[in-house]
Amino acid sequence: xxxxxxxxxxxxxxxxxxxxxxxxxxxxxxxxxxxxxxxxxxxxxxxxxxxxxxxxxxxxxxxxxxxxxxxxxxxxxxxxxxxxxxxxxxxxxxxxxxxxxxxxxxxxxxxxxxxxxxxxxxxxxxxxxxxxxxxxxxxxxxxxxxxxxxxxxxxxxxx
Amino acid sequence: xxxxxxxxxxxxxxxxxxxxxxxxxxxxxxxxxxxxxxxxxxxxxxxxxxxxxxxxxxxxxxxxxxxxxxxxxxxx
Numbered sequence: 001x002x003x004x005x006x007x008x009x010x011x012x013x014x015x016x017x018x019x020x021x022x023x024x025x026x027x028x029x030x031x032x033x034x035x036x037x038x039x040x041x042x043x044x045x046x047x048x049x050x051x052x053x054x055x056x057x058x059x060x061x062x063x064x065x066x067x068x069x070x071x072x073x074x075x076x077x078x079x080x081x082x083x084x085x086x087x088x089x090x091x092x093x094x095x096x097x098x099x100x101x102x103x104x105x106x107x108x109x110x111x112x113x114x115x116x117x118x119x120x121x122x123x124x125x126x127x128x129x130x131x132x133x134x135x136x137x138x139x140x141x142x143x144x145x146x147x148x149x150x151x152x153x154x155x156x157x158x159x
Numbered sequence: 160x161x162x163x164x165x166x167x168x169x170x171x172x173x174x175x176x177x178x179x180x181x182x183x184x185x186x187x188x189x190x191x192x193x194x195x196x197x198x199x200x201x202x203x204x205x206x207x208x209x210x211x212x213x214x215x216x217x218x219x220x221x222x223x224x225x226x227x228x229x230x231x232x233x234x235x
Contacts, residue, residue, distance in 0.1 A: 027175040030182035031213045099173040099200070109179055 004028075006035045007150035009158045013042030015053040015088060015103065020159045021046070022106035028155075029113035036153075037110075038146040040120035043159075044127070047119055047134040051104055054088040066090065111137060118145055163195035163231060164188065170199045170227065177203045178210050181232065185216060188234050193219065196230040203228055 006028045010021040021043075025035045039047055046053070057063045057078035061070065065087070069077040077083070095102070101109075110117070121140045124131065131140070139145075150156050167184045169177035177198045184194055196207070204221060207230050211218035220231040 023175050026179055030175075030179050031210065099171040099176065101173075101176050106175075 004033045004155070005149070005153040006033045007146070007153035007156040008035070008037045009146070009156075010037050010039045010043035010046060011041050011159065013045030013053065015055040015091060017159065018046050018051075018053050018103045019106070021157075022103060022110055024157065025115045026106055026109040026113060029110065029115055033154075034116075035110075035113075036116035036118065036149045038118045038120065038141075038150075041123050044119060044123055044129055046103070046107070047117065047138055049133055049135055051107075053103060054084055055091050056084045057087050058084070063087070107135070111135070116149070162193065164192040166195045166197070168197050169203070170197055172198070173200050174202050174206065178206055181207070181210070182214075185232065185234050190234055192234050194232045194234065196232065198228045198230070199226065201228070203230075207232070 006025070008021050008025060012018070021037055025037055028035050045051075055063075057065055057070070060078070061074070063070070063078075065077065092102075116139070117135075117137065118139050118141050119131070119134060121142055123129075124140065131138070165184060165188060167180055169180055172180070177196065177200055181194065181196055188194060196203075200206075204223075207218055207221060210216070211232060215235040217233040217235065218230065219233050220229070222229050
């Protein structure tokens with residue numbers, strides 16, 4: 001086994017951006033890395049037992065839209081009420097069809113592989129999040145806690 | 160195709176699932192045993208090479224057959 005360490009900071013709480021931290025963490029763990037993810041700000045959404053992640057086309061010109069909406073109605077098309085739910089549903093269906101794991105599935109694999117998960121205490125308090133709503137095995141800490149692990153990490157990623 | 164001890168059907172699965180499932184399967188095997196993996200993700204070709212290199216498990220064979228990617232990995 002590699003004996004290497006990977007530290008990740010997960011800051012985003014959307015369906016699309018939930019993937020990089022969990023994919024990289026689970027894969028690194030499979031390769032023998034010791035892995036820790038520090039969840040802060042919107043990244044805390046990824047720790048909720050009941051995941052309700054959405055993907056937004058708003059302000060995201062890189063996102064392919066149905067019927068060329070992004071070409072015909074740039075910006076406005078992405079801001080139509082309900083568009084976020086539609087795009088979230090479409091993205092989930094597409095992922096399922098292409099054999100991409102769900103976020104919950106990847107998170108479970110991370111837990112099985114003993115990926116350390118730290119919730120940023122300051123942002124938990126800031127957003128009045130209920131720690132009971134988080135998955136089991138989460139630790140709570142601050143910046144110093146992150147550096148304790150990251151200071152020895154071979155790779156550190158900010159996502 | 161050489162003999163193998165266990166088979167993993169990873170068809171239809173996309174990155175990183177074939178690797179994660181393979182890792183799990185190898186975890187339940189003993190050293191020297193061989194895992195046969197069937198995948199359809201074209202990315203798995205490079206990924207299993209990288210997986211073997213980094214974990215020390217030997218990639219004995221990697222080939223494409225009828226749109227499927229077949230691998231033999233010997234547990235170290």
